[in-house]
Amino acid sequence: MRRAWSPPSADDRSTATDKLVGRSICVFCSSADGLPEEYRQAARDLGAELAGRGHRLVYGGGNVGLMGELARSVHGHGGTVVGVIPQGLVDRELAYDPADELLVTKTLRERKAEMDARADAFVALPGGFGTLEELLEVLTLRQLRLHDRPIVLVNVAGYWDPFLGLVEDMVAQGFAPLGEGALFQVAKTVAEAVDLAEAGPAPIGGRFDGRGAPVTEAAVEDWTADPDDPAPRRAGDATVER
Numbered sequence: 001m002r003r004a005w006s007p008p009s010a011d012d013r014s015t016a017t018d019k020l021v022g023r024s025i026c027v028f029c030s031s032a033d034g035l036p037e038e039y040r041q042a043a044r045d046l047g048a049e050l051a052g053r054g055h056r057l058v059y060g061g062g063n064v065g066l067m068g069e070l071a072r073s074v075h076g077h078g079g080t081v082v083g084v085i086p087q088g089l090v091d092r093e094l095a096y097d098p099a100d101e102l103l104v105t106k107t108l109r110e111r112k113a114e115m116d117a118r119a120d121a122f123v124a125l126p127g128g129f130g131t132l133e134e135l136l137e138v139l140t141l142r143q144l145r146l147h148d149r150p151i152v153l154v155n156v157a158g159y160w161d162p163f164l165g166l167v168e169d170m171v172a173q174g175f176a177p178l179g180e181g182a183l184f185q186v187a188k189t190v191a192e193a194v195d196l197a198e199a200g201p202a203p204i205g206g207r208f209d210g211r212g213a214p215v216t217e218a219a220v221e222d223w224t225a226d227p228d229d230p231a232p233r234r235a236g237d238a239t240v241e242r
Helices: 037-052 065-076 087-091 108-117 129-143 161-172 190-199
Strands: 024-028 056-059 080-086 101-105 121-124 151-154 185-187
Touching: 024 129, 037 056, 037 065, 037 190, 056 065, 065 080, 080 087, 080 108, 087 101, 101 108, 108 129, 121 129, 121 190, 129 151, 151 190, 185 190
Parallel strands: 024 056, 024 121, 056 080, 080 101, 121 151, 151 185
Antiparallel strands: none
């Protein structure tokens, strides 16, 4: 069953520091090297912010690009890192081996399913096609009401502005029913991004069944289903083999 977001409770706070603990924040970001310093610094700042507030990082398990900057920063500030990475990338020595937990999957689809299963919220730093793919999947599943967790874009140096313009046009022309403020939120700083992740998702109207889907919605295929499966499965039902 997919993890659902819930508001912080008294048990989520440390009596000594009175700060949130135990949230698992899934971060999507680039694995490209040689990026401008402002993006690398944002990744380091996010790592420090997550660790400082007692949150766990769940991410794609890489040791390069913004992924590596993020994971090393979380560890450098005393936080916990959970990486999920396909075997093919491990074979290319791209895994962040110091991760507190490093899950190795067979495929990218399994990787995304494992990250999703461990996430209380999603945060997207700047990234390329892989980051966009991960982001669009969780946005689509939220639009279908298959999860109700926060999704936050960190708009470093206006990186997401073209995407936000595209989303605005999609909604205006009727290709998508919801956009910024409903499906996802946008933060100017990493501190604001973590604030939004902690605050929870914006509500989406409609009646729901016991697993988060609208009662009028048919079963929808998700990334955990194999092509040879006899019928589509809902997200979270499939068991990933390793």
